[in-house]
Amino acid sequence: MRPVERLQEENKHLRRIGKVAEEEDASAGKLGPDFKNSPTLLISEVKELLERERGLDKERPIPVKDPMTIPITAKTIEYVETFSRFRDLQAVRSARQQLIQHQADEGSTADPEHSLMLSPFETAQLANLSITDVEEAKTLIQTLNTKNEDMLKQLLDELETIRKFQS
Incomplete structure (x- = not known):
């Protein structure tokens, strides 16, 4: 390949990288095609899943097929x-039920007039960060800057109430 052809090929590659960078911008809610309307789990849901896998015995380790994943599993459990x-x-x-009422994804029953129309990412962040x-x-x-402040405040209050009065 001649030097000129190599430069042209590199420029094509850089243009593609720039396009990907434009498509993916978390501050604008653009997480890329892999995350478009993907379901999200709350950290609390992950904890429940891991506890269910472990069973009633909290001291019993979660069964893993690959011994190399034991440290990762232990750190994950500690994190959640x-x-x-x-x-x-x-x-x-x-x-989760409160969040679903404000989520705008496929199959959602959310009413745009009475819902924040949140992305799955936004709903998970609101619950995981304990924002009040x-x-x-x-x-x-x-x-969230474009969302209705009154509805957002109501959702945050509902989540805070759930946190305060859980058993």
Whole structure:
């Protein structure tokens, strides 16, 4: 390949990289095609799944097929236990139900007039970060800047109530 052809090929590659960078911008809610309307899990849901896998015995390790994953599994369990905002299954389900009412994905029953029309990413972030204030929510999740403040405040209050009164 001649030097000129090599430069042309590199320029094509750089243009493709620039296009991908434009398509993926988390601050604008553009997470790329892999995350478009992908379902998300709350950290509390991951904790519930891992606990179900472990069973009733909290000391029993989660069964793993590959011994190399044992340290990763242990760190994952430690992480979800530390950062899980909803401690029991009923609280997790209540939080998810509140979030579903404001989610705008395929199959959603959300009413645009009475819903925030949140992306799956936004709903997971609202629950996982334990945000209690609208300004904090809009600062941490910039895509919320266009959302109705009153509805957002109501959702944050509902999530906070679930956190406070869980068993």
